[in-house]
Amino acid sequence: MCGIIGVFGHKEAAKIAFFGLYALQHRGQESAGIVTSDGEEAYEHRALGLVAEVFNEPILQKLKGHLAVGHVRYSTTGSTTTKNTQPFFVIHGKRTFALAHNGNLVNAHILRTELEKQGSLFQTSMDSEIIVHLIAKSLNKGLVEAIRDTMEVIEGAYSVILLSQDKIVAFRDPYGFRPLALGMLNGGYILASETCAFDLVQAQYLRDIEPGEILVIDENGLNSYKGVESKTTAHCIFEFIYFARPDSDIFGQNVYNFRKKLGFQLAEECPLQADFVMPFPDSGNYAAIGYAQATGLPFEMGVIRNHYVGRTFIQPSQSMRDFSVRVKLNPVKDILRGKKVAVVDDSLVRGTTSRTRVKAIREAGAFEINMLISCPPIKYPCFYGIDFPSRGELIAAKHSVEEIRRYLELDRLHYLSLEGLIKAAGGNHKSFCLACFNGKYPVPIKIPVHKEILEKD
Template identity: 50%
Template sequence: MLAEIRGLNEECGIFGVWGHPEAAQLTYYGLHSLQHRGQEGTGMVVTDGENLKTVKGEGLVSEIFTSEAMEQLSGKAAIGHVRYATAGGSGYENVQPLQFNFQTGSLALAHNGNLVNATALKHQLEAQGSIFQTSSDTEVLAHLIRRAGFPQLKDQVKNALSMIKGAYAFLILTENELMVALDPNGMRPLSIGMLGGSYVVASETCALDIIGAEFVRDVTAGELVIINDEGIRSELYALPSNQAMCTMEYVYFSRPDSNILGINVHTARKNMGKKLAQEVQIEADVVTGVPDSSISAAIGYAEASGIPYEMGLIKNKYVGRTFIQPSQSLREQGVKMKLSAVRGVVEGKRVVMVDDSIVRGTTSRRIVRMLKQAGATEVHVVISSPPIKNPCFYGIDTSTKEELMAASHSVEEMREEIGADTLTFLSVEGMLEAIGNQSTDENCGQCLACFTGKYPTEIYPSTIHPYEKV
C-alpha cells in the first residue's frame, strides 16, 4: 500500500561506481532509480584520485543534483545515497554520504540500515574523546575506523565492522578505493554489476538496469569487497550468521523490477496474492490493488481466484510519496491527494481490496471509506503479508508497538476499525512459500521479526524505546 502514507518509512538506498569517467552521471541515474527508498535527502561524493568532492542536500535527487551541482562532480568513482531519517533524525548534517577529512586522506560513508548498538558505542567513544558532528548512527563507523590500531585501511575497516551490530550495507570511498560491506546476517539487499570495465554497486538491481550494467552477483553476508584500479577482491570480516533478508523488501520496499537473492520482486508479490486466494475464498465482483506496491499481489489474487482485476483505485503520480513527510497531518492529507476511487469500476460491486500491510490502520480506513463512498456495496480487505505486531530496530521506522495496530487489536477488531466487511492476512507460511527463498533454515532466509518477534540479532537496551518491551 502507500505504507500508511505512511506508517512504514522506507530503508535508504546506496549506489556506487568505480572506474568510469562519468561516475557522477551514472550515480545520478542510479540514485534516481532508488528514489522510492527515501526522499528526505540525497548526496554524492566523487573522487578524481586525489580529492573527494561532496554535494548533498535535503530534497529529491532531481532537486539537489542540478546542472550546476553536477559540474562540480567530476571523477572516476562515486558513491551516492538517498535517505529517510532512521537513527539520528532529519537535518542537513545527517544527509549522506558523510565525508571525513584526515591528515592522511579522506573517507566518505554511505549506509543503508540501522545499528542496534550505536548508542552504546557512542557513549564509549565519547568517553574516549570522540566528538560527533551528526546524530546519525553512521558516523560511529568512521570513529571506529579512525581509532583502529592497524596500518592498513582494510584492517581498520574490518576491525570496526566487527564491533557494530544490526542491519547494514556500507559503501566506503577514499581517494583510491571503494569498499563494500554487508552485515553478517545479510539483512539488506546489495548487488554488484559491471559496465564495461567499471564496477557498480547498488541496493537494488533496478539501479544496475537503468545504467545498462550487467548483474554479476549479490554481496554476501559478512563480506568486505574492495574495488580499486587493480580490480576487485573479496574477504570475510565475519563468519556469516543465518541469512535474514528483510522480508519487507519483497512485500513493499523494493521496486517490482528488482531481483533480491535471485528472486524477482514482482513474481514474489504476485505469488503472495495467489497464496491469499488459496487461503481465503471471497465472493466478489472485482479485485483492485492499492497502488503501487500492491498491484502485483492484486493481479496474483485475481488470477488465482478467477475474479477480474480492475483499476478501482488511481494514484496521482504527480504527488510525492507524502508518507515520508514527518507531519502526521501531511500524511493524512496525502491520502486524499494521492488516491481516488474509480466510481465506474466499483459502483454497485463487491470489491476485494488487496494491500501489502497495515501499520496504524488510518490509511486503510480512509481507502475503505473512499471505495464505499464511490458506490462499492462491499469491501473485503486482504493483506499480502501477516499482521505487523512487533517493532523493527533495523532501519524501518516502527520502533514501538504503540505504532502498530496489530500489536493491540485482534483481526476482528482491526476489521471493525477500518470499516471493512472482511479482513484477511496472509499466513507466515504462505508468505515464505510465495517468496521461494531456498534457504534451509526455519525462517527460509528471511527476517520475520516484525511478524513473529524473533529478532536475528541481539537487541541492545539503548535501542529500545524506554517504555517498550521485546
C-alpha cells in the same frame, strides 16, 4: 530505509551515481548526496530534497572524478537536517573518506557513548558516523583490517559503500538484512541497493555482496575478504513485501514475481466471491494481479493514483501522511458503484491510511468491501532500518483481526498467514528476518531506549 550507490572506473561517475540514485528514489525522499574522487581530490554535494531537486547539470559537472558514492535518505536514526545528509564525508590525516550506509545499528547508543568517553567528537546524530570513527581508530592496521575490526564491534543492519580517494569498498552485515548488489559498467564497476539502478544505466549485474563480506574495488580490480563470519542469514522480508522496486532482483529473487506469489497464497487461503479484484496502488498491484490470476476474478483499478505525490509510507510525519492519502488516490465511482470488491494491499501498519481509503471506496458506492493483506499482522517494531513505530502505534499489536476489521469498516479482512508468507518465499523461513511479525529478533535488542519502544503503549 535508504538507497546507496557506488561507481568505480567511469569518466562520468557523478552522472552515473545521479541516475542510480534517481532509480533508488523510492528508498528515501528526505535528502540526497554524491561524493566523487579523481584519485587525489574529493568533491561533494549534499542537500535536503529529492534527487532531481538536489542536483542539476552545473553541479554534476563540478563533481569530478572516476569514483563516486551516493545516498538517498529516509531517517530512522538521526534527525532530518542538512548535517545528517549522506554520504558522510571526512578528512582523516591526509585521506578522505565518504561513507553511505543503509540500515540501523542496534548498539549505536552504547558505541557512541564509549567513543565520546575516549574523546571522539561527533558532527551528526546518525549511527552511520559511528562506523567512520571506528574505522579511523584501526587505520594503522590498513583499511581492510580496520573495517574488519569495525564489523566485529557494530551490531545490526548495515550495507555500506565507502569511498577512499582511489578505491571503493563495500561491506555488509553478516545477516544480510539489507540488499547490496555488484554490477559492471563499461569496464568499471557499480554497486547499488537494488538492481533497478543497474537497468537504468545499462550495467550488467554480477552478483550480490555476500553477508559478512568486504569487497575492495581499486586499480587491481575486485578483491574480496571475509569481514565477519555469516552463520545464518536474516534477509528483510519486508523488502520483498513493500520496500524494493518490483523491477529489482534482491536476495536472489525477482520482487515482482515474489509479490505475485503472495497473491497466489492469498487466493489459496481466502478465495472470495466478488465482482472484481482491485489493488490499493501501487503497493498492492502485484499481489492483486496474483490473486486475480489464481481466482479467475476480473482485475480492475478501482482507485487511480496521482503519481505526483510521494509514497505515503515514506512521509515522516503523521499530518503529512494523512494529507497524502487524501491527495494520492481517487476512487472510480462508475466502477465501484454497487459492486462487491476484493481490495488487495501489501500491509497494515497504523491503520489510519487504510481507514481513509476504505471510507472513500464506501462513499464512492461500493456495496461490499473485502480486504486482503499480503503479509501477516505487523506486531513488532523494526530496529534494522524499516520505519515501524512503537508497538502502541502498530494496530495489530494491540487489536485482533476482528477489531481491526470493525475499525476499518470492512465487510471482511484477511491477513496472509506466516506459513503462507514463508511458502511464497520458497519455504526457508530461516533465511529471512520475520521479527516484525513474530518478535524473534535475529540480533538481540540490548539498548534500553529500544526496549522502551518495544514495550511502549
